[in-house]
Amino acid sequence: MKDTYILGIESSCDETSISIVKNGVECLSNIVSSQIAIHQNYGGVVPEIASREHIKNITVVLEECFKQANLTMNDIDAIAIAYGPGLIGSLLVGLEAAKTLAYLYQKPLIPVHHIAGHIYANSFVKPLSFPLLALIVSGGHTELVLMRDHFSFEKLGSTLDDAVGECYDKVARVIGLPYPGGPLLDKMSLEGEATYSLPHPLDDSTYNFSFSGLKSAVINLNHQLKQKGEVVNKENLAASFQKVVVETLIKKTKKALLDTNCKHLIIAGGVSANQILRKSALELGKELNVEVSIPPLKYCTDNGAMVASAGYYAYKLGRRADLYLNSKSQEELK
Ligand code: KG4
Ligand code: ZN
Numbered sequence: 001m002k003d004t005y006i007l008g009i010e011s012s013c014d015e016t017s018i019s020i021v022k023n024g025v026e027c028l029s030n031i032v033s034s035q036i037a038i039h040q041n042y043g044g045v046v047p048e049i050a051s052r053e054h055i056k057n058i059t060v061v062l063e064e065c066f067k068q069a070n071l072t073m074n075d076i077d078a079i080a081i082a083y084g085p086g087l088i089g090s091l092l093v094g095l096e097a098a099k100t101l102a103y104l105y106q107k108p109l110i111p112v113h114h115i116a117g118h119i120y121a122n123s124f125v126k127p128l129s130f131p132l133l134a135l136i137v138s139g140g141h142t143e144l145v146l147m148r149d150h151f152s153f154e155k156l157g158s159t160l161d162d163a164v165g166e167c168y169d170k171v172a173r174v175i176g177l178p179y180p181g182g183p184l185l186d187k188m189s190l191e192g193e194a195t196y197s198l199p200h201p202l203d204d205s206t207y208n209f210s211f212s213g214l215k216s217a218v219i220n221l222n223h224q225l226k227q228k229g230e231v232v233n234k235e236n237l238a239a240s241f242q243k244v245v246v247e248t249l250i251k252k253t254k255k256a257l258l259d260t261n262c263k264h265l266i267i268a269g270g271v272s273a274n275q276i277l278r279k280s281a282l283e284l285g286k287e288l289n290v291e292v293s294i295p296p297l298k299y300c301t302d303n304g305a306m307v308a309s310a311g312y313y314a315y316k317l318g319r320r321a322d323l324y325l326n327s328k329s330q331e332e333l334k
Helices: 038-042 045-067 086-107 114-124 162-174 181-189 213-226 234-260 275-288 304-316
Strands: 003-009 015-022 026-034 078-084 109-113 132-137 141-145 155-158 264-268 291-293
Touching: 003 114, 003 304, 015 045, 015 304, 026 045, 026 304, 038 045, 045 086, 078 086, 078 114, 078 304, 086 109, 109 114, 109 304, 114 132, 114 141, 114 264, 114 291, 114 304, 132 234, 141 181, 141 234, 155 234, 162 181, 162 234, 181 234, 181 275, 213 234, 234 275, 264 275, 275 291
Parallel strands: 003 078, 078 109, 132 264, 264 291
Antiparallel strands: 003 015, 015 026, 132 141, 141 155
16 A cells, blocks of 8 residues: 655644644654744743744754755645644644645645644654544643544533643742743652642532642642741642642542443643643553553644544545635644
């Protein structure tokens, strides 16, 4: 059978990334140009600056991607683009690049939902086997999704307020860590113990999550301790926060696995890089005799390879977009 080469483009937030993936599972090159150092000066992503940086970087990233894969546009079967959700100005830069290439080289354009990309990052570990349960944990999303087939997404539950990554970043900022605080808070927590008592959010029988109360509890605790003149043990506060978050995610995931009888659990999105979550998910898999896939660290946060992999399966299903495709800042998973 002829091999299929997909070019994947991702520019939804502060990473400009382009990748070439063979047959959905073999990554030939994955170039990521991160803007973190620039946005750190502002404590978070500044959308206007992000768009401008994407414009500056995208052609360089594209050239480097082909160089590393040792391929040319003629070898590419289709162009997959993460058209949303995300920052509209950032998304537009990747989308215009994708449309230009599709038009110039007469290649099919494949629309990919950003979160579908995160889900398919797991294809680099093992092809998805259905039915599966996906725990989605990113800067903008926290969801439990049942998949009975490729691109069939049944949302079981989601966050009612903050996404888990957003909560990590806010708590990290309170503790005094720079943007994006999630990975640093994760690291810091390993040096502490969960000595502070924090509320377990939305401990109910639904598959929904809520993290804003927990975030406020950490902010208030930090404030109260400071007012009393007590020294805040940052490592212990990080460990206490992280423990509650992971316990909450795992508890609802366990319930969903038992209720749906899925035998494959995948974790998707930037927070899947979290060390305690990775460990706890693997333990849960052992306990329930469920196979667990978690992307390698380089495919956890935003990257073009995940878009190319999702693009491959979408291409095989016959999904196509025309040149009127627009970016979407908000979009249901599809
Ligand atoms: O998926 P992603 O790269 O972008 C979105 O689609 O939102 O996720 C980024 C989020 C950020 O909030 C970041 O702090 C968080 O993922 N994150 C982590 C870790 N690595 C990244 N959160 C907790 N622990 C980590 N190790
Ligand atoms: Zn993402």
